[in-house]
Amino acid sequence: MTNYLDFEKPLAEIEGKAEELRAMARANEEMDVEAEASALDKKARELLEDLYTKLTPWRKAQVARHPDRPHCRDYIKALFTEYTPLAGDRNFADDHAVLGGLARFGDQPVMVIGHEKGHDTRSRIQHNFGMARPEGYRKAVRLMDLADRFGLPVITLVDTAGAYPGKGAEERGQSEAIARSTEKCLQIGVPLVSVIIGEGGSGGAVAFATADRVAMLEHSIYSVISPEGCASILWKDSEKMREAAEALRLTAQDLEKLGVTDRVIREPLGGAHRDRDATITAVGKTIASMLSELDGRTGKKLVKERRRRYLELGSKGLAA
């Protein structure tokens, strides 16, 4: 069953009708509905194309958060072999909002780290909806450090609404943990590539996405604040999230113009969730290509260029 987003309601109706016709035909062999159903399929496809070629920023935010979108775990399973999760921050706990461990990407041993949102009620709770606590960032720091010492490239998969705003998280130094993770990203002398696969929410995303190369899926978002949060602060009305999403320039397309992301990875028509395998394959190709660009560089050069990338960021605004 497909989970439809609000703006996909007309599409849901058409696809539902086609489905209904076919179900009727299955029950009654004398009925021939195929012509009518195919016409509906065609109409649905046109509508899908129409909807997805001009997604507004707010709609993109919804697609980026779609529950059926491939998540970190799906990418790890499909793109890596010998994945060996490594747990814990050696300090307080293991944070299940952050997955990470050793794996092979092709033949190359790497460290993969990412936010995992979960896919059903139980796993969402287990992964705290992808919102990491300090332990998650401290685990990431530990894994990046390990990768650095053994010369393994680091691949981060970013998908979080943001760092978890909780009492314990604050007590245990959420700010410091995020700051240290960003700091570590800027220190390691191994290639660091990042893909924003869904939501890149604020500091919780920066802590993993401060990289040599940053790619974003076509309908993913990356922002300083959620459109809802921005609306409630600047518009004093959380219902103004459409306006806020527009103003924040949080789409992959705008972020490419601003130089925040290097590549935008095309999604299948109708979004990543409509063809998960194709999406995952495309992400894999991009990771391979980003890593190959960094091949052969010394640790010193990598660090120097990574830092320069960030120092120079923001010198160009959006072209008119």
Added chain:
Amino acid sequence: MNWITNYVRPRINSIFSRRDTPENLWSKCDNCGNMLFHRELRENLNVCTSCGHHMAITPRERFSALFDGGVFSEIKVPAPLEDPLRFRDQKRYPDRMRAAQKATGEKEAMLVAEGEMGRTPIVAAAQDFSFMGGSMGMYVGNAIIAAAERAVALKRPLILFSAAGGARMQEGILSLMQMPRTTVAVQMLKEAGLPYIVVLTHPTTGGVTASYAMLGDVHIAEPNALICFAGPRVIEQTLGEKLPEGFQRAEYLLDHGMLDRVTPRTELRGELITITRMLMGLNPAVAGDLPPPGDTAEASPPEALNAPPAEKPAK
């Protein structure tokens, strides 16, 4: 008790008076409600003389009190693109900027300066909460980078006073990118072997706390300052419960290991001198108040010989 001597007071007052506070006015403490004589409050660095409540202080006022004789020279900050996203909420961003500039008389939310503090050459940066909530955008990022580069060039420590509601939403992702940018600035200092001391003042929250404000070699906070990543309101909404008294305040963070010290503003300068001189391997500071560098020959203590020559102070 007050370290601002009569000797330097006239000069400091002349700097302060650009704010045009009539001398005969009283103001009310936001905490205890006592009426405080303006001049007395100002001389006590906006700390309530009856309850010790720390009220806001502008970077300029802070620097006037921090640097010897109130003398410092501003470090130029490269101007970023104006309104890079052409952001508009209920107002246009450039209009908000102009309103903030008019209200504060400042260009942006951070002031960077060099000078001497107890004859200790330093670079200092202070965030201005009265300027759009001290929010961190491209300018603040540029200011911190400029401060770090200047400190490295002069081989001086950097003392940074943080105060911000977080990132500047009107610069969208570019404000978020100040987290890695300012982290690079901190790394420049660390690699040059120079102390980076953060004084966290009320309030320091969001992306500011989660980047340069939590990466200091030494963290000192002013009493009762709110210091957090997620603000108390956000957490209360998420948890649906009231937070304990004092949650996310300086003393609470000290208890939870995030700070080295909580120090009243009136004692801060002395403490900063002591710490930076030890970290820089300088002799103990001369006790007492000092005139501006180069003003009087007899005020130059012997260890000033170790220090780089004083910069020609600007007015």
